[in-house]
Amino acid sequence: MDRIMAKKRNGPGRPGGQTNLSESILDVAEQMFADNGFAGTAMRHVAERIGATPALINYYFSNKETLFRAVFLRRAEKITEDRMARLAALEAAGGYCVEDLVRAFLEPTAALLDTAQGRSFLRLHSRLHMEPEEIAFALRRQVYQASTRAYAEAFARLLPDLPPRRVYHRVSLMVGAYLYAFSDTNRLGELTEGIGDGPLPGGEGDRMLQDVVEFVAAGMRASPG
Amino acid sequence: MDRIMAKKRNGPGRPGGQTNLSESILDVAEQMFADNGFAGTAMRHVAERIGATPALINYYFSNKETLFRAVFLRRAEKITEDRMARLAALEAAGGYCVEDLVRAFLEPTAALLDTAQGRSFLRLHSRLHMEPEEIAFALRRQVYQASTRAYAEAFARLLPDLPPRRVYHRVSLMVGAYLYAFSDTNRLGELTEGIGDGPLPGGEGDRMLQDVVEFVAAGMRASPG
DNA sequence: AAATTAATTAAATATCTATTTAAATCTTGA
DNA sequence: TCAAGATTTAAATAGATATTTAATTAATTT
Numbered sequence: 199m200d201r202i203m204a205k206k207r208n209g210p211g212r213p214g215g216q217t218n219l220s221e222s223i224l225d226v227a228e229q230m231f232a233d234n235g236f237a238g239t240a241m242r243h244v245a246e247r248i249g250a251t252p253a254l255i256n257y258y259f260s261n262k263e264t265l266f267r268a269v270f271l272r273r274a275e276k277i278t279e280d281r282m283a284r285l286a287a288l289e290a291a292g293g294y295c296v297e298d299l300v301r302a303f304l305e306p307t308a309a310l311l312d313t314a315q316g317r318s319f320l321r322l323h324s325r326l327h328m329e330p331e332e333i334a335f336a337l338r339r340q341v342y343q344a345s346t347r348a349y350a351e352a353f354a355r356l357l358p359d360l361p362p363r364r365v366y367h368r369v370s371l372m373v374g375a376y377l378y379a380f381s382d383t384n385r386l387g388e389l390t391e392g393i394g395d396g397p398l399p400g401g402e403g404d405r406m407l408q409d410v411v412e413f414v415a416a417g418m419r420a421s422p423g
Numbered sequence: 424m425d426r427i428m429a430k431k432r433n434g435p436g437r438p439g440g441q442t443n444l445s446e447s448i449l450d451v452a453e454q455m456f457a458d459n460g461f462a463g464t465a466m467r468h469v470a471e472r473i474g475a476t477p478a479l480i481n482y483y484f485s486n487k488e489t490l491f492r493a494v495f496l497r498r499a500e501k502i503t504e505d506r507m508a509r510l511a512a513l514e515a516a517g518g519y520c521v522e523d524l525v526r527a528f529l530e531p532t533a534a535l536l537d538t539a540q541g542r543s544f545l546r547l548h549s550r551l552h553m554e555p556e557e558i559a560f561a562l563r564r565q566v567y568q569a570s571t572r573a574y575a576e577a578f579a580r581l582l583p584d585l586p587p588r589r590v591y592h593r594v595s596l597m598v599g600a601y602l603y604a605f606s607d608t609n610r611l612g613e614l615t616e617g618i619g620d621g622p623l624p625g626g627e628g629d630r631m632l633q634d635v636v637e638f639v640a641a642g643m644r645a646s647p648g
Numbered sequence: 649a650a651a652t653t654a655a656t657t658a659a660a661t662a663t664c665t666a667t668t669t670a671a672a673t674c675t676t677g678a
Numbered sequence: 679t680c681a682a683g684a685t686t687t688a689a690a691t692a693g694a695t696a697t698t699t700a701a702t703t704a705a706t707t708t
Contacts, residue, residue, distance in 0.1 A: 208687090209672070209673080209686090209687065209688085210670095210671065210672045210673065210685090210686050210687030210688065211671090211672040211673025211674065211685080211686055211687070212672085212673050212674035212675070212684060212685040212686055213673080213674075213685075213686070214673095214674065214675090215674095217685080217686095219685085219686095233556070234462065234556070235460055235462055235463070235554070236463070237459065237460055237462040237463035238460070238461070238462030238463075238556075240664075240665070240666085241665080241666060241667085242664080242665075242666085250686080250687090251686075251687055251688075252665095252666075252667080253667080253668080253669090253686080253687070253688085254685080254686065254687080256666080256667060256668080257684095257685070257686075258685095260667095261666075261667075262666065262667095321553070324553045325550075325553045325554070327553075327603070328546075328549045328550050328552075328553045328602075328603075328606060329460070329550070331458070331459070331463075364634060367604075367634050368634075368638055370603065370604060371600045371603070371604055371634075371635065371638045371639075372600075373603060374599050374600045374601070374602060374603020374604055375596045375597075375599045375600040375603075375642075376599070377553075377599060377603065378552070378553075378595065378596070378598060378599020378600075378602065378603070379592075379595060379596055379599055381553060408648070409589060409592050409593075409596075410596065412642075412645050412647070412648055413593055413596045413642035413643075413645055414596075414642065415645070416641045416642045416644065416645035417600075417637075417638035417639065417641045417642040418638075419641065420637050420638055420640070420641035422637070423633070423637055433657090434656090434657065434658085434702070434703085435655090435656050435657030435658065435700095435701065435702045435703070436655080436656055436657075436701090436702045436703025436704065437654060437655040437656055437702085437703050437704040437705070438655075438656070438703080438704075439703095439704065439705090440704095442655080442656095444655085444656095465694075465695065465696085466695075466696060466697085467694080467695070467696085475656080475657090476656075476657055476658075477695095477696075477697080478656080478657070478658085478697080478698080478699095479655080479656065479657080481696080481697060481698080482654095482655070482656075483655095485697095486696075486697075487696070487697095649708100650707100650708080651706100651707080651708075652705100652706080652707070652708090653704100653705080653706070653707085654703100654704080654705070654706085655702100655703085655704080655705095656701105656702080656703075656704095657700105657701085657702075657703100658699105658700095658701085658702100659698105659699085659700090659701100660697105660698085660699080660700100661696100661697085661698075661699095662695100662696095662697090662698105663694100663695075663696090663697105664693100664694080664695070664696100665692100665693075665694065665695085666691100666692095666693090666694100667690105667691080667692090668689105668690085668691075668692105669688105669689085669690080669691095670687105670688095670689090670690100671686105671687085671688085671689105672685100672686080672687075672688100673684100673685085673686075673687095674683105674684080674685075674686090675682100675683085675684070675685095676681100676682085676683075676684090677680100677681090677682085677683095678679100678680085678681085678682095
């Protein structure tokens with residue numbers, strides 16, 4: 199759609215004015231990593247889309263893996279911080295229920311549904327969770343482990359009849375459900391084609407979040423069999 | 424672990440006896456596509472692991488994409504058939520509940536948890552669902568669309584108060600949850616490290632299935648807000 | 649036994665890949 | 679104004695990739 203272009207001058211040398219290419223690289227790389235994966239994305243193509251040479255990407259981010267980490271961390275760190283802040287707010291406010299906790303966990307990612315760039319990140323994010331490679335593991339743990347654990351412990355306090363092991367299991371079911379729902383790869387439209395409730399009222403993102411919260415909160419509260 | 428080796432003779436020519444390399448190629452490719460993705464898997468490496476040359480793979484499967492399809496379809500088609508058969512059995516038996524339906528949908532994939540090769544497929548399967556590429560879409564639709572729709576309609580009959588659009592949405596939440604849980608990429612062990620309920624009793628696969636069914640069935644039945 | 653078909657390899661083809669190096673141009677600070 | 683630093687390119691490096699072709703050996707059919 200809207201490809202970001204540096205004003206091109208043929209030949210080498212620093213161009214006039216300000217370019218802020220570093221951010222453009224992150225944006226384009228985010229889209230391409232989301233659509234084609236890490237291995238499927240060529241540095242050359244990222245460079246082409248911003249109208250520059252591959253060497254420029256290695257100038258800003260020293261190699262492909264570092265670029266990937268930068269793309270991921272740019273948003274992921276905000277998500278974790280946001281989750282922790284929301285959890286702290288709930289604790290401070292006193293009483294909260296399972297549904298409040300689910301909503302607090304999901305809102306920081308649901309917010310990304312509102313922009314195309316945010317949706318790219320969500321696809322990237324889902325892919326990363328499905329990739330067993332070491333690069334993916336390390337990144338996920340580094341960013342999400344602490345906050346996910348904090349939420350799991352909060353859930354455990356709300357669900358004293360459920361053994362801790364099963365609380366964690368349900369947390370991971372929540373993660374799987376929202377990743378899939380938010381990543382838009384499930385092509386809900388394709389599946390429901392011809393059902394025709396028409397488009398959802400009240401903003402796609404909000405409605406989506408509400409549906410997921412409802413489903414997950416019920417799953418969390420399910421009486422252990 | 425157990426790499427399949429063709430008995431090597433140096434030089435070209437048809438080897439003596441029977442080799443059944445076609446199946447070996449599918450097995451190795453399944454593992455490698457699961458771990459490294461489509462773009463991240465090199466034909467050359469697949470060939471090396473079976474002790475043959477890349478040309479042999481192109482002899483049996485004419486190119487990389489066809490190989491990928493063959494790997495996927497080998498199991499996916501059985502899953503769909505199994506799902507349809509189980510749904511028909513439920514219908515024939517007369518009354519069934521939400522939990523029965525969830526279990527019927529999930530059992531064909533949960534069965535794959537019992538072998539290493541099956542778990543490879545499950546990882547591949549999850550990856551495919553997160554890949555927005557055209558190859559992934561077409562495959563998923565070809566194999567799963569009809570059976571998923573049939574289940575969605577069965578759910579709709581059991582949940583008359585829930586608008587069809589939302590039934591489909593919940594079905595896709597179910598899919599996301601089980602994909603993630605069964606693909607083992609969530610590394611539950613890592614997250615729960617130090618919790619120590621110890622290993623689950625009664626077979627990892629069965630326990631896993633039971634947990635997911637419980638969670639998803641509750642989510643499905645959640646009263647619409 | 650001869651001819652045909654099946655299964656395999658070695659080698660070549662034609663790209664595509666990430667990354668580095670050196671040079672070129674602009675900006676900034678002294 | 680001049681030197682130092684920042685940002686860019688062109689070109690080279692060193693491989694890796696999927697796929698095709700022709701040759702080779704074994705199995706099967708006639």
